Amino acid sequence: MNTTWLSLLWFLAVLALIPVALWLLKRTPLAQGAGAAGVMRTVAVLPLSPNQRLVTVEVGSGDERRWLVLGVTPQQISTLHTMAPQADAPTAAPSAPSFAQALRQMRGQRD
Known part of the structure; x- marks a missing residue:
C-alpha cells in the first residue's frame, strides 16, 4: 500500500x-x-425583560446551605439578597402553551 x-x-x-x-x-x-454535583441548583427564575431576570439558586450543602437571589443581565450577575433555605420552595407556574399546542387548539376551534 x-x-x-x-x-x-x-x-x-x-x-x-x-x-x-x-x-x-x-x-x-x-x-x-x-464532586460538584448537588452543590448548586436553581430554585426559581423570574423573567423581568428579554435580557433581565431574577434567579434564586441554592448553594452549599448541610448547614452551609444558602439561597442567593441574583439579578442577571447580559453584562453582569449581581447578588441581591442572601437568605436561609425556605422549607417550601416555590412551585413553578404553569407554562404558556407551546406553539404546537396553540396551533392544535386554534384548529380545534375552527373545525
Whole structure:
C-alpha cells in the first residue's frame, strides 16, 4: 500500500475518533466538575425583560446551605439578597402553551 494512502487512512481514523472521544468525555466525572454535583441548583427564575431576570439558586450543602437571589443581565450577575433555605420552595407556574399546542387548539376551534 502506498504511504499516501496509509497517511490518508490514519488521518480519517483520527477524525473519526474525535467525536467518540468527546462523547466518552461527556460521560465521565471529569466533565461534571468532580464532586460538584448537588452543590448548586436553581430554585426559581423570574423573567423581568428579554435580557433581565431574577434567579434564586441554592448553594452549599448541610448547614452551609444558602439561597442567593441574583439579578442577571447580559453584562453582569449581581447578588441581591442572601437568605436561609425556605422549607417550601416555590412551585413553578404553569407554562404558556407551546406553539404546537396553540396551533392544535386554534384548529380545534375552527373545525
